[in-house]
Amino acid sequence: MTRLLKTILPIILCALFGLSFASPTQAVASLPIVLPALTCDALSATDFSAAVGAKVTINHTEMQTSAQGSWCKVSATIAPEIGVQIALPTQRWSQRFLQVGCGGLCGSINLSLSNASGCLPAMNGEFVVAATDMGHHGSMMDASWAEEYCKTMIRKSASILPGAPTT
Numbered sequence: 289m290t291r292l293l294k295t296i297l298p299i300i301l302c303a304l305f306g307l308s309f310a311s312p313t314q315a316v317a318s319l320p321i322v323l324p325a326l327t328c329d330a331l332s333a334t335d336f337s338a339a340v341g342a343k344v345t346i347n348h349t350e351m352q353t354s355a356q357g358s359w360c361k362v363s364a365t366i367a368p369e370i371g372v373q374i375a376l377p378t379q380r381w382s383q384r385f386l387q388v389g390c391g392g393l394c395g396s397i398n399l400s401l402s403n404a405s406g407c408l409p410a411m412n413g414e415f416v417v418a419a420t421d422m423g424h425h426g427s428m429m430d431a432s433w434a435e436e437y438c439k440t441m442i443r444k445s446a447s448i449l450p451g452a453p454t455t
Contacts, residue, residue: 319382319383319384320383321379321380321381321382322381322382322383323378323379323381324360324376324378324381327360328349328350328351328360328362328376328378329349331346331349331360331362331376332346332348332349333346334346336364340366342366342367343366343367344364344365344366344367345364345365345367346362346363346364347363347364347365348362348363349361349362349363351378352375354413356411356412356413357377357378357379357380357412357413358377358378358379358413359375359376359377359378359413360375360376360378361373361374361375361376361399362374362375362376368423369423369424370420370421370422370423371397371420371421371423371425372397372418372419372420373397373399373418373419373420374399374416374417374418375399375416375417375418376416377413377414377415377416379413380412380413380414381413381414381415381416382409382414382415384409384414384415384416385415385416385417385418386407386410386415386416386417386418387417387418387419388400388417388418388419389419390419390420390421390422390428391428392427392428392429393422393426393428393429393430393431393433393434394420394421394422394424394428395421395422395424395425395426395427395428395430395433396421396425396426396427396428397419397420397421398419399417399418399419
């Protein structure tokens with residue numbers, strides 16, 4: 289087994305090293321445009337719970353259009369209470385996905401491309417773009433949601449570790 293690893297590992301490393309010099313533009317350029325399999329209205333009636341592994345409720349779907357194209361904006365909740373918004377391109381999806389951050393400690397959904405302004409394909413409607421509120425509601429610097437979690441972890445530590453603080 290060790291001899292096999294010594295033989296194969298250098299080959300794998302060389303291959304990966306060689307791939308690091310491949311042009312990302314060439315790799316992406318070979319991806320064909322994919323058109324939607326469902327209409328925006330049909331998405332609202334689709335159950336994604338089995339694929340996600342938790343109850344998914346589609347709260348709202350809406351077609352939106354801009355100079356860059358059109359997309360289906362989906363607002364959903366993943367159980368127990370994770371808010372999600374997804375913009376699904378309807379004309380030029382190039383099989384790529386961009387998860388945008390919510391800033392700070394989250395608490396709200398900011399489905400925008402402000403952090404990707406230099407990424408032309410993302411700005412041109414070629415990416416599926418998604419954002420979440422990370423399962424709580426509040427301003428981006430509101431950490432009140434973590435207080436009960438921290439108290440629970442302290443109680444669990446105290447029950448396992450002798451001498452651990454209890455509050």
